[in-house]
Amino acid sequence: MSECTVFRSASLRETYTKIKHKSGLDIYVFPKKLTTTYAIFATRYGSVDTRFKLAGDADFSEVPDGVAHFLEHKMFDNEDGVDSFARFSAYGADANAYTSHHRTAYLFSCTENFSESLAELLTYVTHPYFTPESVAKEQGIIGQEIRMGDDNPAHRRYYNLLRALFHGKQIYTNICGTVESIAQITDQILYDCCRVFYHPCNMALVVCGDVTVEEVLTIADQHLPMREPVEIIREYPPEPESVYMPKITAEMSVAQPMFSIGIKDPCANHEPADRLRREAAFSILCEMLFNKSGDLYNTLYREGLLLGGLGYGYESNPGYAYVSLNGNSHDPDAVLARIKAAIADAQQNGLSATAFARCKRVMYAEFVRDFDSTADIADMMLDFVFADVEPLSYAEVLDSITFAEVEALLKEAFCPERFAMSVINPIKEG
């Protein structure tokens, strides 16, 4: 039997139900009175998972880079020759999929035929069908996807930052792989990876919209295969605390240098609750240091060192985490020096308690706002549940972060040797 638990937040005025389905899948149903219903079915399997086995297997399997993403493309093929995009289209649903470092996700949004669409989602993602011909055909398409990324300076800047910050090859390798690595992919490799990672107990389904638990459960009972639980063993090389190299540059056809500054956070292997707390504290701290109300941003902009905005965020993953700061500047080295100086100054002279209160309020308001779209809600739910924490509690976690905690984090986390920078420079004439 499936087991249901209801979660509620009085302040957010939201409720959802978590179902431990008998197939082993965790299902989350988040009712929302909007026209669009959105469903996302995802596996904890991303580009970093290249060395793994099931408990009981004798040896580890090692697969080429880009298999998770390749699988995402090929899951839409079906044995009867009709691709799942066409089926969704006939229901009037809009389907899509994506792959990240740690996740592959399949999703759709619809305004009618929800049950049919959900049935299709659960069916095609659990019924792989690959042939040597279909694999060969996809190599051409993904090859062009890789080339498209090669022409995108923000994309190159991002991967170069990962290259500078991290030693682990799985972290900095392109999620799509390379033209060479995807040439090694065969239908058998796809089947093997599917067997390991596309197992209900390694997956989650989130549905958000004007739907009931009963509707979702009826479809899940009919379409989810029952399988024996498995244990997946992944092997990642341990990530050292140090950065791999402090600066990495590339030349592309851009008008001005584009930079991305990373600050590695080596304390990423905590318990889920501690990681969530750390993420909340980092979000508030980054807002205090880098936001548009603050001195640092406004000085850099006024002096013309920053061309436009400064993007910032904290990214936390199993095994690694970092802060990143992105922008355009004629002098990225000067920007880096100023950022380091501002942080050193704050470490020495302390932060402002008023700014702390204001930034906490900003983070709270941004969290509340995420509950205005079924897609945003479902995506956010998935982020939290894959991090093994309860989503609605985030408002309270944010609220419970103290000024002292953030000041301590500032002193501990931002040491100079954890900085790295990726710069895309314009091509030199001649």
Next chain:
Amino acid sequence: MKRYELANGAAVNVIETDRFKSSLLSINLAVPIKAETAALNTLLFCVLKQGSANYPSQAAINTRLDDLYAAELSTRNYKRGDMQILGFAVDFLDNCYIPDGTDVLGGSADMLGELLLHPLLDESGCFRADLVAREKTMLCDAIRAQINNKRAYAQRRCIEEMCRGERFALPLTGTVEEVDAITPKMLTDRYYALLRTARVEFFFIGSTPTDVLLPRLEHAFAAYPAHSVAEVQTQVVRRAELVREITEEQDVAQGKLVMGFRSGYAVADPDYLHFMVFCELFGGSAASKLFLNVREKLSLCYYCSADMDSYKGLMFVSSGVAAENRDRAYEEIMRQLEAVRGGDFTEQDLSNAVRGLQSAYRQLGDSPGALESYSLGRMLFGVNLTAEDMVRGFGKVTADDVIAAARRVSLDTVYFMRGPACGACPDDEEDDDE
């Protein structure tokens, strides 16, 4: 949607809804795109958001917005046909989520009024020279940075070439030379002229009742001057005369192909929905002709899709292909167009396209931004169809309507951006630099 008028004549469009935890308030100024004012308008809004009389810096403005529970301010500057739409919008949390009773609606409305009507001026009544100089530098850098996004740049170049001589071809940012030539005096004169001549449309989407909202807007915008508005007609070229081909070289690994078509339809045409269904069936989704053939069957590309500019009557097909496959992609795209023209599609293809569009228009009501953008655009073009009317209308489009629409579109300009050619092979380039 209900429409009200402020004492100064500005229109306020209100969509009252309690679906969302946040509300959207915007002020939109519509003026014709003109070579002599486009860059001034753009720079003006860059300068306005640097500070106002009571919030004299970006830091002061942003701190105030943060205190309004992270009210999010955005600047508008885009084309709707031959019109330039300028303005500010602010998105803020609903009162019931504000624990300390801060009046975020009033504060947000006041902030929009501040930015637009109480600018930061020097003793002579002009915009401050230092701010103007800095924002000119920033804008010039932004113009140069357009090359960074190759796909968007290719699309922009296609429009410039295709609509040359039409207002629509003018870049809203102007050129680096035009921006360089702007003085604080010119900008100040333009500011007052813009307020006097622009059509003004407010939008509010949220749960606040109008008896609370309207007095707050009257108060915030009391200083808005009297204005008289000239109607703007968008020039729609219904048919391309002959096909122009342009190839340019950039440092790219993948060629970017953009094919610009005249759709043959204007958004106010009674049969405009026929074209929309055709465009969706041709290249609007992963079940479309272009996706299934150029990508899935020939595996020439990762993306190949058709989209439209409804207000200007244009359709674009874009694809990223290896330079050596440019001709194959081009031929396949034209072959698929011929197929639709010949009626070579199924009832299922038609019904997929109709359902896709119906779903998209039903979803409008779930996004305040999308709802506002749709409502403002159709209002400016005198189209009185609600999203529900559109959903019903799509359902009436027949296969013959789609065939007729396919026959009406005409290819105008083929733009191709390719990587550096090898030295040995002289190219068939037809460079058309300005």
